[in-house]
Amino acid sequence: MRHRQGIVILPLLLLVLGFLAIILTSFLLVSSRTGFSNRASGEILNGGPQNPQEIPVKVAVLVYDPPIISQGGKSLTQVLGWNNGIQMAHQLVSDFNTFTHGVIKYQIVEESVRPEWIDDIEGKHYPEEVYLNPSTRFTYPLKLTDYVKIVKDNHLDEKIRRGEIDEVWLWGYPGTPGYESVMMGDGAYWINGGPISGIDTKAFIMMGFTYDRYLSEALESYGHRTESIMRRIYGSWEAKNTHDWNKFTLLDRGIPGFGGIGNAHNAFNAEPGTDYNRSSLRMLPTSADDWYNFPNMTGARTQKNCTAWNCNGYEYLKWWYDHMPHVGGLKNDILNNWWRYIVIPDEYKTTWKFSAVSEARSDLTENNASSWNCGGVSATCSLASETSLVRSGSNSLHFVTNGAFDTWLRFPKDQPAVWNLTAEKYLVLWAYAINKNLSFQGNSPTIYLKNNTGGQIRYLPVGNPLDSARNQWKKIVIPLSGDSNWQKSSTGTIDLSRIDSLEIHADTWDAGFEIYFDGLGFSSSDKDTTPPTVTIAEPGSSFILTDETRVTVNASDNSSILRVDLFIDGQYQQTDAIWPYIFSITASNLSASPHTLTVRAIDIFGNESPPATTNFALSNNPPSAKFSMTLVGPEFRGDPKFTVNFTNKSTDPDSDPITYLWNFGDGSAISQMNSTKDPTHQYAPHKSYQVTLTVSDSRKGVSKLTKNLTIP
Numbered sequence: 001m002r003h004r005q006g007i008v009i010l011p012l013l014l015l016v017l018g019f020l021a022i023i024l025t026s027f028l029l030v031s032s033r034t035g036f037s038n039r040a041s042g043e044i045l046n047g048g049p050q051n052p053q054e055i056p057v058k059v060a061v062l063v064y065d066p067p068i069i070s071q072g073g074k075s076l077t078q079v080l081g082w083n084n085g086i087q088m089a090h091q092l093v094s095d096f097n098t099f100t101h102g103v104i105k106y107q108i109v110e111e112s113v114r115p116e117w118i119d120d121i122e123g124k125h126y127p128e129e130v131y132l133n134p135s136t137r138f139t140y141p142l143k144l145t146d147y148v149k150i151v152k153d154n155h156l157d158e159k160i161r162r163g164e165i166d167e168v169w170l171w172g173y174p175g176t177p178g179y180e181s182v183m184m185g186d187g188a189y190w191i192n193g194g195p196i197s198g199i200d201t202k203a204f205i206m207m208g209f210t211y212d213r214y215l216s217e218a219l220e221s222y223g224h225r226t227e228s229i230m231r232r233i234y235g236s237w238e239a240k241n242t243h244d245w246n247k248f249t250l251l252d253r254g255i256p257g258f259g260g261i262g263n264a265h266n267a268f269n270a271e272p273g274t275d276y277n278r279s280s281l282r283m284l285p286t287s288a289d290d291w292y293n294f295p296n297m298t299g300a301r302t303q304k305n306c307t308a309w310n311c312n313g314y315e316y317l318k319w320w321y322d323h324m325p326h327v328g329g330l331k332n333d334i335l336n337n338w339w340r341y342i343v344i345p346d347e348y349k350t351t352w353k354f355s356a357v358s359e360a361r362s363d364l365t366e367n368n369a370s371s372w373n374c375g376g377v378s379a380t381c382s383l384a385s386e387t388s389l390v391r392s393g394s395n396s397l398h399f400v401t402n403g404a405f406d407t408w409l410r411f412p413k414d415q416p417a418v419w420n421l422t423a424e425k426y427l428v429l430w431a432y433a434i435n436k437n438l439s440f441q442g443n444s445p446t447i448y449l450k451n452n453t454g455g456q457i458r459y460l461p462v463g464n465p466l467d468s469a470r471n472q473w474k475k476i477v478i479p480l481s482g483d484s485n486w487q488k489s490s491t492g493t494i495d496l497s498r499i500d501s502l503e504i505h506a507d508t509w510d511a512g513f514e515i516y517f518d519g520l521g522f523s524s525s526d527k528d529t530t531p532p533t534v535t536i537a538e539p540g541s542s543f544i545l546t547d548e549t550r551v552t553v554n555a556s557d558n559s560s561i562l563r564v565d566l567f568i569d570g571q572y573q574q575t576d577a578i579w580p581y582i583f584s585i586t587a588s589n590l591s592a593s594p595h596t597l598t599v600r601a602i603d604i605f606g607n608e609s610p611p612a613t614t615n616f617a618l619s620n621n622p623p624s625a626k627f628s629m630t631l632v633g634p635e636f637r638g639d640p641k642f643t644v645n646f647t648n649k650s651t652d653p654d655s656d657p658i659t660y661l662w663n664f665g666d667g668s669a670i671s672q673m674n675s676t677k678d679p680t681h682q683y684a685p686h687k688s689y690q691v692t693l694t695v696s697d698s699r700k701g702v703s704k705l706t707k708n709l710t711i712p
Contacts, residue, residue: 054102054103054104054105055103055104055105055339055340055343055344056104056105056107057104057105057106057107057166057167057343058107058109058164058165058166058167059089059093059106059107059108059109059110059165059166059167059168059169060108060109060110060112060154060156060159060165060167060168060169061085061086061089061108061110061111061112061168061169061171062112062114062150062154062168062169062170062171063085063086063111063112063113063114063171063172063211064114064116064117064118064170064171064172064173064176065077065085065113065114065115065173065211066115066116066117066128066173067115068128068131068132069128070128070129070132071132075115076128076131076173077211079131079132080131080212082173082211082212083211083212083213083214084211085113085171085209085211086111086113086171088171088209088211088215088218089108089111089169089171090108091215092106092169092215092218092219093106093107093108095215095219095318096321098318099318099321099322100321100324100326100339101322101326103326103337103339104339104343109164109165110159110164110165112154114153114154118145118146118150118172118173118176118178119145119146119149120142120143120144120145120146120177121143121144121145121146122142122143123146124142124143125142126142126175130175131173131175141177142175142177143177144177144178145176145177145178145179145208147178147182147184147196147199147206148196148198148199150170150206151184151199156168157199157200157201160185160201160202160204161201161202166204166343167204167205167206167207167343168204168205168206168207169206169207169209170206170207170208170209171209171210171211172208172209172210172211173210173211173212174210174212176208176210178193178208179192179193179194179208180192180193180207180208180209180221180224180225181193181194181205181206181207181208181221181222181224181225181228182194182195182196182205182206182208183195183196183203183204183205183206183345184196184197184198184199184201184203184204184206185199185200185201185202185203185204185346186200186201186202186203186346187203187346188203188345189232189452190228190416190452190500191205191224191225191228191229191345192221192224192225192227192228193208195452202346203345203346204345204346205225205345207221207222207225208221209221214314215314216312216313216314216317219314219317219318219321220264220265220313220317223263223264223317223320223321224264225342226264226324226342227249227263227264229341229342229345230245230338230341230342231245233245233334233338233341233348234246234334235418236418237249239251239254239255240254240255241255241258243332244294244325244331244334247260247287248260248261248291248323248324248325249261249262249263250268251263251266251267251268251269251270252268252269252270252282252284252285252286253270253271253272255580255582256550256582256584257284257285257550258285258287259284259285259286259287260286260287260288260291261286261287261288261291261319261320261323262278262316262320263320264317264320265277265370266278267280267306267309267316267320268284268286268288268304269282269283269284269286269304269305269306272367273367273385273387273395275369275370276313278306278309278311278312278313278316278317279306279311279312279313280305280306281305281306281307281311282305283303283304283305284303284304284305285301285302285303286301286302286303286304287299287300287301288302288304288308288323289302291323291324291325292323294325294327294336295325295327295329295331295336324338324339325337325338326338326339363392363518363519363520363521363562363563363577364411364502364520364521365395365396365397365429365517365518365519365520366392366394366395366577367385367394367395368385368397369383369384369385369397369398371411371412371413372397372409372410372411372412372413373409373410373413374399374401374407374408374409374410375407375408375410376401376403376405376406376407376408377403377405377406377407378403378404378405379401379402379403379404379405379407380401380402380403381399381400381401381402381403381407382399382400382401383397383398383399383400383409384397384398385397385398386398386516389432389516390518391430391432391473391516391518391519392430392518392519392562392563392575392577392602394575394576394577396432396516396517396518397409397516397517397518397520398514398515398516399514399515399516399517400514401512401513401514402511402512403507403508403511403512403513404508404510404511404512405507406442406505406506406507407505407506407507408503408504408505408506409503409504409517410501410502410503411501411502412501416451416452416500416501417499417500417501417502418498418499418500419498419499419500419522420496420497420498420499421449421480421496421497421499421522422495422496422497423524424480424496424522424523424524425479425480425481425523425524426477426478426479426480426522426523427447427459427477427478427480427502427520427521427522427523428475428476428477428478428519428520428521428522428523428604428605429475429476429517429518429519429520429521430473430474430475430476430517430518430519430520431445431465431466431469431473431474431476431515431516431517431518432469432471432472432473432474432515432516432518433466433467433469433470433471433474433513433514433515433516434470434471434513434514434515435466435470435508435513435514436512436513437508437509437510437511437512437513438509438510439464439467439508439509440464440466440467440506440507440508440509440513441464441507441508441509442464442505442506442507443460443461443462443463443464444461444464444465444466444505444506444507444508445461445465445466445476445504445505445506446458446459446460446461446504446505446506447459447478447486447502447503447504447505448502448503448505449494449496449499449501449502449503450494450499450500450501450502450503451492451494451498451499451500451501452500453492453493453494454492454493455490455491455492455493455494456490456491456492456494457488457489457490457494457496458488458489458490458491459478459482459486459487459488460486460487460488460489461478461485461486461487462484462485462486462487466506466515469515473518475606480496480522504517519562519563519577519604521562521604523604523605529605529607530557530607531557531603531607531608531609531610532555532556532557532561532601532602532603532607532608532609533555533556533557533601533609533610534553534554534555534564534599534600534601534609534610534611534612535553535554535555535612536551536552536553536554536597536599536612536613536614537552537553537554538550538551538552539551539614539616540614541614541615542614542615542616542617543614543616544616544617544618544619545585545586545587545590545595545616545617545618545619546587546619548584548585548586549584549585549586549616550582550583550584551566551582551583551584551585551597551599552580552581552582552583553566553576553581553582553583553599553601553612554581555581555601555609557601557603557607561577561581561601561602561603561604562577562602562603562604562606563575563576563577563601563602564576564577564581564599564600564601564602565599565600565601565602566583566585566597566598566599567597567598567599567600568585568590568595568596568597568598569595569596570596570598573585585597587618587619587620590618590700591618591700593617594615594616594617595615595616595617595618596613596614596615597613597614597615597616598611598612598613599611599612599613600612618701620654620656620697620700620701621652621653621654621701622652622697622701622702622703623650623651623652623653623656623658623695623696623697623701623702623703624650624651624652624653624695624703625650625693625694625695625703625704625705626648626649626650626651626705627646627647627648627649627650627693627705627707628646628647628649629644629645629646629647629691629707629709630644630645630646630647631643631644631711632644632645640684640685641682641683641684641685642682642683642684642685642711642712643680643681643682644680644681644682644683644709644711645678645680646662646678646679646680646681646691646693647678648660648677648678648693650693650695650703652695652697652701654697656697656698656701657697657698658695658696658697659695659696660676660677660693660694660695661693661694661695661696662676662679662681662691662692662693662694663691663692663693663694664681664683664689664691665689665690665691665692665709666681666683666684666687666689683709683711684711685711685712686711686712687710687711688708688709688710688711689708689709689710689711690706690707690708690709691706691707691708691709692704692705692706693705693706
C-alpha cells in the first residue's frame with residue numbers, strides 16, 4: 001500500500017517540479033529580456049531579441065498619375081515617359097529586404113494608381129500646361145500638400161487602426177508641395193517634414209517619392225528620414241566622435257582620419273566644399289568594415305574609396321544602409337538594432353535623448369550651405385559656400401535672390417535644431433551686402449527663432465542694419481533678451497529652452513540683392529574683452545616636419561571661438577573655424593633651416609589670444625655634391641686655352657630633384673656660372689683654379705664641393 005502511494009506521489013511531485021521549472025524559466029526569460037527605458041513614461045519597451053527576427057512592415061503604395069486632357073486623357077507618366085511607380089516600389093522592397101540583413105521585411109499589401117492630381121491645402125495644383133511646357137514650370141508657389149485629404153480619400157487611417165498597413169509610400173510628380181517623408185498620428189514628430197496633425201491613429205510614416213526620378217533619389221529620401229530619426233534618438237548630429245550616430249555619419253573632412261560611413265548626401269571621403277559626393281576616388285581610412293562588428297567594434301580602419309560601392313549614388317546608398325547596426329541588445333540605453341527605430345515609429349516615439357539638448361554651433365555658416373534653405377515672396381534664391389569673400393574660417397554663406405519683397409534664410413532645412421539657448425545671451429553674425437538698389441527696407445535683417453509647435457520669437461531692429469553692411473563686412477550683435485536697438489516680441493508658446501530653427505529675413509527697395517554671412521553663432525557671455533586661450537596639443541615642441549604633419553590645437557573662450565589661425569615664420573598659412581581645430585602642414589617651399597609655428601585664436605567679439613608657438617625643422621636629407629674633371633688639352637695647335645670636361649656624380653638620398661650651380665674658379669662673372677649638369681669649360685694655361693659645385697634639392701637642402709684644378 002505504501003509502495004503504491006509512492007508510485008502515485010512521485011508523478012505528482014515530478015509534475016509540480018516541472019510546472020515550477022516552467023514558471024522559473026519564464027521569469028528568467030522575462031527578467032533577462034533586453035529592454036529599453038522610455039524616458040517619458042518609464043514604460044519598458046521591447047529592445048529586440050539577441051538574434052533579431054524579421055520585423056514585417058506592411059506598405060500601402062499609392063501612385064498619383066493624373067490624366068492629361070490635352071493629350072487624349074493619357075496619364076502624365078505616359079505623356080512624359082516617366083517611370084512606373086509600382087515597379088519602383090517593388091524594387092525598393094527587394095533592396096530593403098536585402099541590405100537590412102533580414103531584420104526587416106517590407107511587404108506591399110496594397111497597390112493603388114489614382115488618376116488624379118495631388119492638391120495642396122487650398123485645393124490647388126499646377127495645371128497640366130506647366131508639365132507640358134518646361135519653361136513655365138512652378139512659377140508660383142503652392143501651399144503644403146493636403147495630407148489629411150490623401151489619408152481620408154484612401155481610408156488610410158482606418159487601415160492603420162485595423163492593423164492592415166504600417167506605412168504608406170506615395171509616388172507623385174515633381175512640383176508636388178510635400179515632404180520627402182512625414183510622420184502623422186499620435187505623437188508624430190519631424191522626420192525631414194511634418195509632423196502632420198488631424199490624423200487619429202498611432203504614429204506612422206508616409207514617404208513621398210517622385211516617379212520622374214530614380215531609385216537613388218528614393219533611397220536618399222528614405223535616408224533623410226533615417227537621419228532625422230537617429231538624430232532624435234541620439235540627441236544630436238554633429239561632426240564629432242561623441243556617440244555612435246555621429247561616428248557612423250562622420251566624414252573625413254569633419255575630423256581627418258576618422259571617417260565613418262557617411263550620410264545620405266556624401267560618402268565618408270567626400271572632398272571639402274562638395275555636396276552629393278558619392279563618387280570620390282580619394283583613398284582614405286574608414287571604420288566601414290568595423291561597423292559589421294557593432295557593438296563590439298575593434299577600432300580598426302581600412303583604406304577605401306568609391307570603388308567599394310562602384311562609384312555611383314544608388315550603390316553607395318545601399319552600401320550605407322548595409323553597414324547600419326542591426327543586432328540585438330542595448331548600448332548606452334540605445335538599441336543595437338537601429339532599424340527598429342526607423343520602421344516602428346509608434347513604439348519609440350517618446351524614446352529620445354533630448355534631455356541633453358543639442359548645443360548651438362559657434363559658426364553655422366562654415367562650409368554649411370547644404371544645411372540651410374531659403375525662399376521668399378514671388379522670389380527665387382540660391383545658397384552656396386563661398387571662398388572668395390570670407391570674414392572668418394575658410395568660407396562664408398552666400399545668399400542671392402531676385403526678391404522684391406520679404407526673403408529669408410532658414411537653418412536647419414531638414415530637421416529641427418533642438419537648441420537650448422537659455423544659457424546664451426547673443427546671436428552674433430557678420431554680413432557683407434551687395435545691393436544696387438536705393439536701400440534695404442522693412443527692418444532688415446529681422447531675426448526669428450521658432451519651434452515646431454508654431455511658436456516664434458521675433459527680433460526687430462531699429463532701421464536697417466544691413467545698409468551699413470553694403471560693400472563691407474559689418475558685425476551684427478543681437479541680444480536674445482532684446483534691447484532698445486532690437487525689439488523682442490513673441491507669438492504662440494515658446495521660450496529659449498527649445499528652439500528648432502533660425503530665420504533671417506530681409507527686404508529691399510526695387511528687387512534683387514546678395515548677402516554674404518559669416519561667423520554666425522550664439523554666445524553665452526556678455527560682450528567680454530577677455531581673450532581666448534590657445535595651446536598646441538600636437539605635435540610637441542621642436543618637432544621634425546615630415547612630408548605632411550598634423551597640427552591639433554586646443555582653444556577655449558568665455559564666449560565662442562570664431563576661428564584659429566596658423567602662421568609659419570610669421571606668415572599666415574591656414575584658418576580652421578570648426579572644432580576640433582586641426583591643420584595639415586607640409587615642407588613645400590620651406591628651407592632646411594629651423595622654423596617657428598604659431599597659432600592664435602579669435603573669439604566672436606574679436607578678442608585675440610596670446611600666440612602659442614613651437615619650433616620645427618625639416619626631415620630632409622640634403623644632397624651630396626660629387627664630380628670629376630678630365631683635361632683634354634687645347635682643341636687645336638696654337639690654341640692658348642685648355643678644355644676641361646666635368647662629370648657630375650651628385651646624388652640625393654631622398655631622390656628629390658636636384659639643380660646644379662658651377663663656379664669654375666677662373667674669375668668669371670656670376671653670369672658665367674653654369675647650371676648644366678655635365679659642363680665643359682676652357683681655362684688659360686699655367687694656372688691653378690678652385691672649381692665649386694653647389695647642388696640644391698627641391699626642399700632647399702644644399703651641398704657644396706670644391707676641388708683644385710691645375711692647368712699645365
